Amino acid sequence: MSVMSRISGTYRPAVLAMILVLCLGGVSLARDAITSGPGSQEPAATQADTGDTAWVLISAALVMLMTPGLAFFYGGLVRRKNMLSVLMQCFMILCLISLQWVLCGYSLAFGPDVGGRGIIGGLDWLGLRGVGAQPNATYAGTVPHSAFMVFQMMFAVITPALIIGAFAERMRFSAFCVFSLLWATLVYDPLAHWVWGQGGFMGLLGGWGALDFAGGTVVHINAGASALAAALVLRKRQGYPNMISPPHNLPLAVLGAAMLWFGWFGFNAGSALGASGLASGAFVATHIAGATAGLVWAAMDWFFHKRPTTLGVITGAVAGLVAVTPAAGFVTPIGAVLIGIGAAAFPWLAVTFLKPRMGYDDSLDAFGVHGIGGIWGAIATGLFACASVNPAVNRNGLFYGPDGAAQLLTQLKAVGISAAFSFVACLILLKVVDAVIGLRVSEHEERVGLDLTQHKEVAYTIID
């Protein structure tokens, strides 16, 4: 009674949702606790390779760092009064989705397929039951299963965080929490299963053979399309576009970009799941595409706006890293350069012409950079994938193929389905959350800023 009444009305749904998830998780935990008692676990002996394990673990750590990196990249671009709200949203996702992944997310995404149609994983690995030191040969035969799981966890964490860019500076924090939890469970986990899960209907493990090395569809198109939905549903910020102050702290955005770039080596090269020549190739392709796109964006700013901008370079670099994500393990350095050029050109155009013309307020260009960049990357994978780089490629891309058109078609199909699915699913989700909790802060709260109104804090003291 008294407990519930201390929670102010609007937050009750959020609290309830959390309690619900925790309870569901609790059941699985209880079960797991029993079964993981002495004797019941698999033997600790494992055939994991130490070098591969070291690489996957450090890659997981690198990818984890990307979420704070994103926090600073985004945070530096908002107004002073909303700085903490962005950092908070990213950190909350880091906490919340990590737990969701342990409780049910991993099992839904990567667990043995339920129903055999490649739609969703089963509940066998709820609470990480049976996910231990023994490698899982399907996904990564030379590293502990738990290492593969935690590496994937970091992907599940950063993906919803990317969407923040679309609704920054105006979303209610409680609604944000509920939305993120639901989105991870109902949008991310299925899509990950379709593309990467054993038996998933789109991917290499028994599906159409759509190529997605490190998350072009699952991460970037997914987040990008959802970001567009979010920008549309939440509508514009007050004063957009002309009364919005410029980025309050570009150096922190540059720091965030640096952390993202650094972490991306884990993201892409780690997706080789071993310290192999493949990892090395993916590392090289990643770096080249990021560098090229940073350079090209600067050149476009230079040409069209008379000066190259810092924000342009870091945006370009991120766009390049986005676009090379699905392709990193499949392309040559040349392929990476060409991907990088497109990765700057298309998002630049989207941000410069598409956004103002369409009039949606994608505050930090989550759709422009991740959506458009991801789509270009997934398509480019169908252009430049090359079996001589990675034998997992069955059909070469268009430029190397005999049957390159086939692979390109598969890629287009994967792009279309992912984008459509996550756009629609996210739209529905947001409408539901809006109806139940209300997505947007009040006009007054928006004016005062989210830091004070949602978190009772200010980012920087003025006088101290």
Added chain:
Amino acid sequence: MSVMSRISGTYRPAVLAMILVLCLGGVSLARDAITSGPGSQEPAATQADTGDTAWVLISAALVMLMTPGLAFFYGGLVRRKNMLSVLMQCFMILCLISLQWVLCGYSLAFGPDVGGRGIIGGLDWLGLRGVGAQPNATYAGTVPHSAFMVFQMMFAVITPALIIGAFAERMRFSAFCVFSLLWATLVYDPLAHWVWGQGGFMGLLGGWGALDFAGGTVVHINAGASALAAALVLRKRQGYPNMISPPHNLPLAVLGAAMLWFGWFGFNAGSALGASGLASGAFVATHIAGATAGLVWAAMDWFFHKRPTTLGVITGAVAGLVAVTPAAGFVTPIGAVLIGIGAAAFPWLAVTFLKPRMGYDDSLDAFGVHGIGGIWGAIATGLFACASVNPAVNRNGLFYGPDGAAQLLTQLKAVGISAAFSFVACLILLKVVDAVIGLRVSEHEERVGLDLTQHKEVAYTIID
């Protein structure tokens, strides 16, 4: 003469102490220089495993990064005028204790036991004599001895840095240097020997079998209890509690927390001393506990203060990482979740109720977070340790036992002794340093701020 007279009176002791240590070290260096000449060192050939070595080295680098991470975590929370003093203290410790470790610290902590009672290591490894490429089978048989040594060095560095949180904004820099050097030598090195040294009387290598995977007692309880002593001896800051401005730069504190979290993977998973399933399990447990505690702290703020706070989430995450430290390699993911819950709850209570009621001024809650969190973690290890996770566990924790109570008792004993020892030892040390140099800056210096008065610098220009 003229040299000494240029040193203003109060700093003379500091300079003298440094000179002393350098001289002592010099002797060992000289000796080492001779013996490490051509031919006298062990053969370079080694049976180290490359994967394990890569993991331990990168882990050492990650743990090194935690000290700057801590600097920003703490620095963001102080007032503008004391920002640099905190950064400086952390960097000074990084320099000073690294050298102390080379000269004598490592030998005292991990060197072959002197006297056979497990109290302290001998002087055999003074100046790192004989600590080379060849693995030391006692501590880590698959990595170079020097890699183990440098990994441990980073622990010795960050532990005294944690205490800074208790005396921030009011300690004289010279006193700080002398104190830290003495504390590392007289408090940290022995305790590390007791728990982790070969023959140490509390640990697994010939002692009671107290479990401390990565430093619950040695690092966190040790620093936490010393922090309490420091807060008591140094007394309150002027104006505490109501006239102290809020954190001057929360985004930098968030950055520090991110660096800490990132580094903690090296801290805990690196403590497996190899790229094994154990490392992977410790990695997972670490992340889960941090995430859970961050979430729970946010929930408690939300519930009791109506809004979840950014500072709450990062504090909770750090507390969770603290608490899982002794347990990381011994518990299941479920165990980690439960440890995380307690890791938020107990420090939250300590900070909210204990501190204001007791009236001590633990400026940045070093005791509240590391002390209380560490104690909970060490006890929780006795509850959740599980031989099926790690065969090094002889007796399961209480919840997995047959003889769980026995392990719990051992843990309690270890907690009690560590806490008591470091509290008392630190108290004495501080009193001595106070008598000789004076611990606290003058009232005027405190008002003006430590940056200007201790370092002749300001952190940020206002007009430039």
Added chain:
Amino acid sequence: MSVMSRISGTYRPAVLAMILVLCLGGVSLARDAITSGPGSQEPAATQADTGDTAWVLISAALVMLMTPGLAFFYGGLVRRKNMLSVLMQCFMILCLISLQWVLCGYSLAFGPDVGGRGIIGGLDWLGLRGVGAQPNATYAGTVPHSAFMVFQMMFAVITPALIIGAFAERMRFSAFCVFSLLWATLVYDPLAHWVWGQGGFMGLLGGWGALDFAGGTVVHINAGASALAAALVLRKRQGYPNMISPPHNLPLAVLGAAMLWFGWFGFNAGSALGASGLASGAFVATHIAGATAGLVWAAMDWFFHKRPTTLGVITGAVAGLVAVTPAAGFVTPIGAVLIGIGAAAFPWLAVTFLKPRMGYDDSLDAFGVHGIGGIWGAIATGLFACASVNPAVNRNGLFYGPDGAAQLLTQLKAVGISAAFSFVACLILLKVVDAVIGLRVSEHEERVGLDLTQHKEVAYTIID
């Protein structure tokens, strides 16, 4: 026509230079695209060691992080109005030189020697043709060739970035881009070939046997001597020395120093090109020298200026890391301590006495720290190198030698030639760029600041 006319006059040369390089690269890319089609590449099977590969890849990522680290180290020290210009220059170099390395740099530096005199590499590896998963036994037999290439790429990136410290706050951005590209191609690539390339006339692979473990000559002396040339050619900033405001944001400089230190483990220990005892030893030496130099710089400030400064500690640490770079894999921990002492003393003297007396304006002491520190390090390698640490040492250093004087002489020769070559070459380059584009911004632009005038951005909003 219309395109070219939209580019304001002064930028045309920059744009042309870029187009030129891109075209040249384009040719090589086209060729590579054809040859890297299916079937034409080496077999993917490789004898690379996973542990070594993991270590070299993560080291490459660490070294990549050093360029942003440097950006913040430098950026924190300039005035607010030039903050972004420094970050931008570093990021631009990261993009530009990465691409240059792919297109031609790697081949010039490490490609099979042309003409057999050890002057320059050939064009065999243009566009990374043939640089794939297969290890290259000459350079690193246990990691993919592409991993070695990308590790070296990060060195090529950071070296020109170091020079920024000399001309910060007054160089025109277009001139900067052209200069950096030319410098990398005409100064860095040859020097790298001389010292590290197969057959290079100075190094261990068929040359004089000059020892340079991780870049004392190639990186630090090279950048340092060029920095001196740049400081002389660009002349003083307006108002130097008395009207220049102090560092606008020292905490960010501290952050940069932390990132540099962290990355330096990859720089030096990664140069072992495997996760070996040698890597571990280099790791230890690196850390010790950095810590010692940080401490000694603080002590010198304490002694001569009455207070130890934060900027002093981080400058000292960087100087120590610089000086140990050529020596890391050749010296004992004692050697590292002694190198660290010199690494603080000489640059401290240079910055305190040499610079003001000579009157050049090396804005951020790129010459003082990297030039002087690098020279000391290269000489110190001739003093302390020790075959028992690393069998690659043919002749011990002076203090361990029988024929130590011989090695010292070789080192001196290498120092002299590198310093002279890069000083003169850089001077000529700058004069040429000055004549064609103009190196320096106008007086008015300098007053307003480079952020606004070169990039149309401001780093921090004041009112938002």
Added chain:
Amino acid sequence: MKYIIAIIQPDRLGDVLEELQKREIHLVTVSNVMGRGRQKGIAEVYRSHTEAGSLLRKVKLEIAVNAEFVQPTVEAITSRARTGRIGDGKIFVLDLDRCIRIRTGEEGNDAIG
């Protein structure tokens, strides 16, 4: 000549500047201030420690004008800075003795605009 000082809500600045522009009052100096007024701030919480939060962010405008421009200036500000909620701020009008344009050395009514 008068020296007008106005304290307004930070997010109204853009609108007020726009309105001043419309009324041909181009020259303005703006700065950050913190204000304590009747408006109750939001109590901040740092690790369960509550800060009264009595100082709120405001923006200060300073505008030197000739007498005939005082009324338009006051109107421009009040019309666009008003939200009707407590905390909207104040306008203070002081007497201005002299005004000198640094660039030219001009004085008085000519220098002000």
Added chain:
Amino acid sequence: MKYIIAIIQPDRLGDVLEELQKREIHLVTVSNVMGRGRQKGIAEVYRSHTEAGSLLRKVKLEIAVNAEFVQPTVEAITSRARTGRIGDGKIFVLDLDRCIRIRTGEEGNDAIG
């Protein structure tokens, strides 16, 4: 009506605000300034380069009051801002012509409080 400007030591701000509150002077505007005065600053050192450091951090208070509140305000400030060391600062009192509350449009003595 008077417009009071006070420059004080930054760390005295809390005390002064408290004292003003006690004397029912609730409305204050505060900002950061740097001051050069008789107080000699601490010379800063950056890589052995010494900065005179002549500008010191101060805090500026601006308080518009009716005539009868001038004395209490001055007393409140002097009593709590005084440390007796050089650098304690100054209080300046200027004439205030008009005062308008933006929210309501009220003028004069009513608007000030």
Added chain:
Amino acid sequence: MKYIIAIIQPDRLGDVLEELQKREIHLVTVSNVMGRGRQKGIAEVYRSHTEAGSLLRKVKLEIAVNAEFVQPTVEAITSRARTGRIGDGKIFVLDLDRCIRIRTGEEGNDAIG
């Protein structure tokens, strides 16, 4: 007594302070402001979005002086702050009623210097 307010270009601050010092005007209070004047700012560009950039960084000096020091102060400022380019700024002179030194409680002409 007069209260002089001057708005100048940020990079002229050092020179102006030096000149004031020379003319024995030691006491100054300085702060950051943003100004909109005749000077056209550089339009900023963020991801192709152009900001008018009408507010430019300026520095504000406040100097309270006895009547006889007004002219030297104005001269010191104009002489060193002038670059001849638009945007050099303005000097405003207001009447100052009272001046109190907090440390001693002194008033008036004694307190000012």
